[in-house]
Amino acid sequence: MKKLLFTLPKSEMEEVLDRYSGKAPEPLNRQFPERKSKEDAVKGYRERKKMKRTPLFPSEAEQSTLQPNDDDTQTRNQITSRRPYICSICKKPLRGHKGRCKK
Numbered sequence: 001m002k003k004l005l006f007t008l009p010k011s012e013m014e015e016v017l018d019r020y021s022g023k024a025p026e027p028l029n030r031q032f033p034e035r036k037s038k039e040d041a042v043k044g045y046r047e048r049k050k051m052k053r054t055p056l057f058p059s060e061a062e063q064s065t066l067q068p069n070d071d072d073t074q075t076r077n078q079i080t081s082r083r084p085y086i087c088s089i090c091k092k093p094l095r096g097h098k099g100r101c102k103k
Contacts, residue, residue: 036044058066084093090101
């Protein structure tokens with residue numbers, strides 16, 4: 001490659017350059033002429049921000065009617081609670097059990 005670069009005459013190098021530059025695509029700023037100018041884009045951005053936003057969540061009154069009572073959630077939690085893990089040797093709960101039981 002080095003020999004090719006230094007031994008190739010300048011006229012041939014220009015021909016190769018012309019051949020490959022014709023295959024290169026145009027820069028992106030020239031490919032999209034319908035693009036908005038910066039001033040128009042900033043103006044549109046500010047107009048969109050001024051628009052009234054629609055609420056995503058129901059109002060507080062609606063939420064209180066839709067949410068279940070606390071009593072229902074407590075009974076549900078009691079039903080779905082897991083039984084505690086127990087030691088396979090002494091059959092006592094493992095909470096605070098480290099090192100008490102030897103195999």
